[in-house]
Each structure stands twice: as C-alpha cells, then as structure tokens.
Amino acid sequence: MQEQAERGAFEFYGAWREYAPIAFTNLLLTIVTLGIYNFWGRTRTRQYLWSRTRFIDDRLEWTGTGRELLLGYIVVVVLVFVPVAGLNLLVGALAMRGTPEGAAAAGLLFFGLYLFLFLLGGVAIFRALRYRLSRTYWHGIRGGSDDQGFRYGLSYLWRMMLGSAAFGLLVPWALVTLWNERWNAMSFGPYPFRSGASSDGLMRRYLLFYLLPVALVIGGIVAVALSLWFGVTPQTAPGPVAPPLFLIVGFFVFYLLFLALFGLISLSFYAAYFRQAIGALTLGHLEFEFTARTKDWLKLMLGTVALVVCTLGIGSIFIGYRNWAFFIRHLRAYGTLDLEQFTQSDTRAPGQGEGLFDSLDMGAF
Amino acid sequence: METRVWHYDGRSGERRMPVLVPSADERRFTLQGDGADPGPYAFADLEPHGTSHHERAFGLKGRPGWRITFLEFPPSEIAVQLPKPARYGAWIDRFGLWRSAGVLAILAVLVVAFTLKLPPLLARLVPQSVEQRMGRLIVGNLGTYACASPQGDAALKALGARLRQDGDVTIRVVHAPMINAVAFPGGQVVLFDGLIQNAKSPDEVAGVLAHELGHVAHRDGMEALIRQYGLQLLLGGFDGNVSGYGNALLNARYSRKAEAGADGYAIGRLQAANISPLPTAALFARLAEQDAQPGNAAVMMTYLSSHPLSTAREQAFRASAKPGAAYKPALSPEQWQALRAMCGDSPATAP
Numbered sequence: 001m002q003e004q005a006e007r008g009a010f011e012f013y014g015a016w017r018e019y020a021p022i023a024f025t026n027l028l029l030t031i032v033t034l035g036i037y038n039f040w041g042r043t044r045t046r047q048y049l050w051s052r053t054r055f056i057d058d059r060l061e062w063t064g065t066g067r068e069l070l071l072g073y074i075v076v077v078v079l080v081f082v083p084v085a086g087l088n089l090l091v092g093a094l095a096m097r098g099t100p101e102g103a104a105a106a107g108l109l110f111f112g113l114y115l116f117l118f119l120l121g122g123v124a125i126f127r128a129l130r131y132r133l134s135r136t137y138w139h140g141i142r143g144g145s146d147d148q149g150f151r152y153g154l155s156y157l158w159r160m161m162l163g164s165a166a167f168g169l170l171v172p173w174a175l176v177t178l179w180n181e182r183w184n185a186m187s188f189g190p191y192p193f194r195s196g197a198s199s200d201g202l203m204r205r206y207l208l209f210y211l212l213p214v215a216l217v218i219g220g221i222v223a224v225a226l227s228l229w230f231g232v233t234p235q236t237a238p239g240p241v242a243p244p245l246f247l248i249v250g251f252f253v254f255y256l257l258f259l260a261l262f263g264l265i266s267l268s269f270y271a272a273y274f275r276q277a278i279g280a281l282t283l284g285h286l287e288f289e290f291t292a293r294t295k296d297w298l299k300l301m302l303g304t305v306a307l308v309v310c311t312l313g314i315g316s317i318f319i320g321y322r323n324w325a326f327f328i329r330h331l332r333a334y335g336t337l338d339l340e341q342f343t344q345s346d347t348r349a350p351g352q353g354e355g356l357f358d359s360l361d362m363g364a365f
Numbered sequence: 366m367e368t369r370v371w372h373y374d375g376r377s378g379e380r381r382m383p384v385l386v387p388s389a390d391e392r393r394f395t396l397q398g399d400g401a402d403p404g405p406y407a408f409a410d411l412e413p414h415g416t417s418h419h420e421r422a423f424g425l426k427g428r429p430g431w432r433i434t435f436l437e438f439p440p441s442e443i444a445v446q447l448p449k450p451a452r453y454g455a456w457i458d459r460f461g462l463w464r465s466a467g468v469l470a471i472l473a474v475l476v477v478a479f480t481l482k483l484p485p486l487l488a489r490l491v492p493q494s495v496e497q498r499m500g501r502l503i504v505g506n507l508g509t510y511a512c513a514s515p516q517g518d519a520a521l522k523a524l525g526a527r528l529r530q531d532g533d534v535t536i537r538v539v540h541a542p543m544i545n546a547v548a549f550p551g552g553q554v555v556l557f558d559g560l561i562q563n564a565k566s567p568d569e570v571a572g573v574l575a576h577e578l579g580h581v582a583h584r585d586g587m588e589a590l591i592r593q594y595g596l597q598l599l600l601g602g603f604d605g606n607v608s609g610y611g612n613a614l615l616n617a618r619y620s621r622k623a624e625a626g627a628d629g630y631a632i633g634r635l636q637a638a639n640i641s642p643l644p645t646a647a648l649f650a651r652l653a654e655q656d657a658q659p660g661n662a663a664v665m666m667t668y669l670s671s672h673p674l675s676t677a678r679e680q681a682f683r684a685s686a687k688p689g690a691a692y693k694p695a696l697s698p699e700q701w702q703a704l705r706a707m708c709g710d711s712p713a714t715a716p
Contacts, residue, residue, distance in 0.1 A: 025453065028466055032472075032473050034473050044453070137430055139380060141373075141378045339377070339380075
C-alpha cells in the first residue's frame with residue numbers, strides 16, 4: 001500500500017549530458033544507414049528516457065525493440081501505402097479520360113480514399129498509444145488494450161468530420177470525447193484507465209482562438225476604412241510616396257502580431273485541453289494531474305526554437321528529450337496503488353510497432 | 366556473502382528481495398526467501414535489460430515482466446555468467462561503433478550511387494513499343510504547331526537519310542521561334558523553326574539533328590523522364606501527364622556525359638555522311654557569343670540552357686574536321702530553301 005504526497009509521484013532525473021552520447025550516435029548511425037537505424041535509435045532514446053523516469057518507488061522500463069518498429073513500418077507500407085498509391089494512379093487515369101462518368105468515378109474514389117486515410121489516422125493514434133503502453137513496464141507489469149483500434153478509427157472519422165462541419169465549433173468536443181474513448185479502452189496491469197473529461201471549460205479559450213481571425217479581419221477593415229475616411233483627404237498634398245511604404249510596414253507588423261497572438265491563443269487552448277484531459281484520467285485509485293500552463297508551454301516552445309536555431313538544426317536531436325522531460329515534470333499522480341492486487345496485464349501485446357503512426361507522421365498523445 | 370536482488374515475477378507488481386544462490390555447476394541459480402518462486406533458473410536464459418553497464422537489470426526469456434536487479438556489483442562467479450547489455454544493437458555491438466559506422470557509410474555511398482545509376486538502367490528496360498507510344502502521345506500534343514510542305518518534308522527525309530537515321534525515327538519541324546531541338550522518347554525528333562532560320566547553312570542543322578539522333582540512340586529522353594518522374598512514370602501508364610512530360614523534356618538538362626555521348630555520335634554521323642563539322646562548331650560559337658549580348662539572351666537561352674556549351678565541345682567538332690576533305694553540303698540549295706520555307710515566311714526569328 002502506497003500513499004502519495006502531493007508532489008513527487010513522477011520524477012524525471014535524466015541529464016542531457018548523459019543523453020548526448022545516445023543522441024549523437026543515433027544521428028551518426030541513422031545517417032550511415034540512410035535512415036534505417038532510426039527505428040533502433042528511437043528505441044534507445046526511449047529506453048533512456050523511461051529508465052530515468054521514476055514513478056513512486058521504481059523506474060519505468062521501455063521494452064520495445066527497433067526490430068518491431070521496423071516491422072510495423074514495413075507492414076504499413078505493404079498493406080496500406082502501396083495499395084493507396086495504386087488507387088491514386090487509378091484516380092488519375094479515370095480523371096484523364098475526360099468523360100463525365102470517368103470524372104465522377106474519380107471524384108468518388110478520391111473522396112473514399114480521403115475518408116479512408118482520415119480513418120487510418122485515427123487508428124494510428126489509437127494503436128500508437130496501445131503499443132507504447134504495452135511496452136512500458138513498471139514493477140514488472142505492463143499496460144495495453146484488447147481493442148484493435150478500428151472502431152476508434154470510425155469514431156475519429158465521424159467526430160472530427162462533425163466537429164469541423166459545424167464551422168469548427170465542435171472541435172473541442174471532438175478532441176475531448178476522442179481522448180475519453182481512447183483512454184477508456186486502455187489499461188495498465190489489472191486496472192482500466194477511466195477518463196471522463198468534458199469540453200465545458202475549454203469553449204472560452206477555443207472561441208478566442210476561433211474568433212481572433214474574424215475579429216482581426218473586421219478590425220482591419222474598420223481601420224482601413226477609418227484611415228481612408230479621415231486620412232486620405234488631407235494627405236493628398238504631401239505626395240503619393242509616403243502611404244505605400246507606411247502601408248507595407250504596417251501590414252507586416254500587423255501580420256507578425258497576428259501570428260504571435262494566434263500562436264499564443266492556440267497554445268493556451270492546447271494547455272487547457274491537456275490539463276483538463278489528463279486531470280480527468282484515473283487508473284484504479286490513482287488520479288492524474290497535468291500542471292503545465294500556457295506560460296510553461298510557451299517556455300518549452302521558445303526554448304526548443306532557440307535550441308534548434310542556435311545549433312543550426314543539430315539541437316533538434318534533443319527535442320524528444322525536452323518534450324519528455326517537460327511532460328513528466330508537469331505530471332502528478334495522487335491516490336493509492338495496492339501492489340498486491342497490481343497483477344500482470346492480460347491484454348494481448350501487439351506484435352509490431354507503431355508503423356501506421358510513424359508513416360502518417362503524427363505526434364504523441 | 367549472499368547476493369540480494371530486487372525481483373519482480375511478472376505476475377504481480379510486488380517487489381521481493383530474495384537471495385540469489387548459484388548452483389554447484391554455476392549454470393543455474395535459485396531465488397530464495399521473501400516469497401519468491403525459487404526456480405531454478407538458467408543464467409543462459411537471462412536477458413540484459415539495463416540501459417548502461419551501471420544498471421544490472423535482467424529479464425528472463427519467455428517471462429515478460431520477470432526481472433532481477435543487482436543492487437551492487439555481483440560477485441565475480443555470478444558476474445561472468447551474466448549476459449552483456451546491448452548498446453547500439455546486436456550487429457553494431459559485435460563489430461564496434463566506429464568500424465560499423467565506417468562499413469555502413471561505404472555501403473550507403475554504394476546504395477546512393479546505384480540509385481543514381483538506376484534511371485539509365487531502367488530506361489533500357491522500357492520496351493521499345495511502350496516508348497514509341499509515349500513519344501507519339503507527347504509529339505501529338507505539339508500537333509497544332511507542326512509545319513509541313515511536300516518539298517520541306519522531302520528535304521527533311523533526305524537529310525535524315527544522309528545521317529543514316531533508322532526507320533524508327535520521325536523528324537518534325539514545329540513553328541516556334543526558340544533555337545532548339547528536342548529528342549522525345551520513341552525516336553520523335555523535333556526541330557524548332559527558330560533553329561533553322563538562325564542557321565547559316567544546312568550543315569549546321571545537320572550537326573544539331575545528328576546530336577539529337579545521338580540522344581535517341583542512347584535513349585537519353587527516357588532516362589531524363591525516369592529521373593524526374595521515377596516510379597510514377599513506370600507505374601502510372603504514360604497517358605496521365607503527357608504535356609508535363611513534354612515540358613520536362615523541353616527543359617531537360619542532360620548530364621555532361623549524355624551530351625558528350627550525343628556529340629560523339631553526331632561527329633561520327635557527320636563524318637560518315639561526309640558533312641563538314643565546322644559549321645556546327647561555328648554555330649556553337651555563335652550561340653555562345655550571341656548569348657553574351659543582353660538583347661538576345663531570351664532567344665538564345667533555351668538552347669544554351671538545355672545544352673550546356675563549352676569551348677571543349679566546340680573544339681571537339683572543330684578537331685574532327687579532316688583537312689583537305691571534300692565535304693559535300695548536307696542539302697542542295699533547293700532543299701535548304703524548302704526546309705527554311707516550311708513554316709511559311711512569318712518572321713520566326715525576329716532579331
């Protein structure tokens with residue numbers, strides 16, 4: 001029986017100097033193998049990060065292998081990408097035929113293909129999470145899921161479609177319900193994860209994010225109209241040279257401001273989403289919390305940009321390390337875990353890695 | 366001294382701290398005390414699970430989650446039985462990091478070199494019939510610009526015959542001011558009217574035509590397309606992107622080697638046909654010179670950019686001339702007139 005104090009259930013005690021030899025040899029070997037070593041390199045990175053992550057009284061352990069990542073990748077290329085490429089060529093051939101039937105068939109096929117790839121994206125997110133849990137051991141116990149993720153793929157498809165269809169206003173709802181669905185299918189040891197997040201508190205930030213461009217466009221039009229109304233008549237005298245330069249600089253500043261503000265607002269939505277989603281997650285009698293606020297995310301992002309720019313790109317090999325450290329340092333757990341009842345997971349461990357996820361190039365969580 | 370280990374059995378999350386006791390033959394061990402399943406277990410079944418040599422954690426083959434972790438360095442009779450932790454991966458650990466990286470780097474260079482060599486190899490594999498169909502499709506696209514007159518066609522035919530073109534080559538003239546000539550796949554050679562109008566003698570046209578016939582013979586056009594479009598071209602059927610392929614070839618930059626090969630071919634053909642190579646050399650020199658004048662740049666660019674000139678190339682043609690040889694003009698004056706008049710007398714070359 002373990003009682004956890006407010007802080008310290010999770011701790012990351014890695015050091016970048018300790019990780020650097022791993023990162024640089026991964027880079028070297030990835031280059032000389034024309035990218036193939038990447039699968040083994042990622043495995044080594046995770047082994048390191050997991051082994052430097054303590055939960056309560058013991059470290060996590062990553063048991064995935066490079067071989068299964070490679071296998072997953074090959075499976076996806078053969079089963080998904082080759083057929084999709086073939087269908088794509090068929091679409092092209094149909095469209096080139098020039099007949100209305102051909103064009104209709106091509107359009108239909110293209111739409112079907114698009115839906116299929118979207119669905120695969122959902123399946124990929126699910127299966128990557130499942131793979132990661134099934135390869136994560138703590139106290140000799142692992143996680144996993146009995147679900148294959150195809151139902152989740154369907155759910156992902158219709159929820160995201162519906163979310164975007166309502167002028168994008170239901171996107172927070174789609175994100176949160178999908179988070180719940182995904183985690184409710186996962187387990188660790190004998191305990192299922194339970195997630196009951198709601199999108200209630202998110203709407204305010206999302207509306208800000210959503211309305212900013214609209215507000216700025218209206219504001220811009222009003223500003224231009226006002227300047228025309230008041231500005232043009234007296235300014236015809238000084239000559240036509242001044243206004244264009246002024247306008248261009250003004251527009252540029254306006255654009256930069258817009259980008260910064262938009263980035264900040266989307267970051268604040270993202271931060272709130274993560275806090276809410278992880279905060280609603282439980283495992284047995286454990287509850288989780290994620291403490292990163294917008295400010296923390298901003299620091300992470302600016303730090304990463306500075307790292308990459310100042311090292312002319314080489315620093316990007318540390319991005320995964322930074323993200324993991326950030327994630328663990330802001331993760332909290334409360335409650336109790338009964339080790340006597342904490343028995344091995346009886347979920348079926350997937351045979352291969354996150355190939356779908358890799359090849360669709362999607363981020364974690 | 367007894368050796369205590371942290372132990373998880375992979376069934377429950379409870380940590381036990383049994384004593385690890387080696388058997389008499391030191392091949393096996395038992396875990397004694399603290400409620401652990403005593404075993405025995407074989408040292409040979411242990412799998413390293415630490416990420417560095419500081420961490421002495423081991424799993425057991427066929428028992429996911431089963432772990433023992435030595436809290437301090439184990440006594441030597443146990444240590445020698447323990448498998449070494451993997452570091453970079455089994456193969457690389459065996460040969461060492463630097464040696465593996467060296468060997469892999471050499472392999473990588475070979476693979477890249479082979480991939481670059483692939484287009485000419487693949488071009489040779491495309492069946493002639495497919496290539497011809499493709500060439501017809503592309504040139505058919507130029508249809509509206511094609512020039513034709515009975516005398517002009519006869520002159521073209523005569524020129525082709527002197528250069529000993531094979532039966533599979535079709536030569537056409539199109540109405541366009543650019544000083545250019547292109548060899549499309551399937552033996553479809555297109556001469557731009559700008560080239561003919563700019564030429565000072567039929568021998569110059571013969572030289573350029575022979576050069577393009579060299580590209581045809583070496584299948585350089587197919588190679589250029591495979592280079593640019595790769596798998597899409599080979600898998601997609603050729604009808605998909607006809608105008609795209611045509612454009613790609615118009616702007617194709619062949620390798621220096623392909624150009625030198627076509628030049629060599631052209632020199633050989635001119636020699637066999639008893640046509641002087643000197644006008645062709647002069648044409649190259651003139652094009653380079655005119656290009657240096659800003660006003661003409663736009664017109665000249667096309668030919669120059671797709672056929673990177675060098676004095677070496679000009680000299681190759683010049684050097685192939687045999688002193689005292691009795692060269693015959695490529696076309697008779699009447700034939701030459703007919704060829705020049707093929708696209709009507711609209712001023713194709715304005716300057």
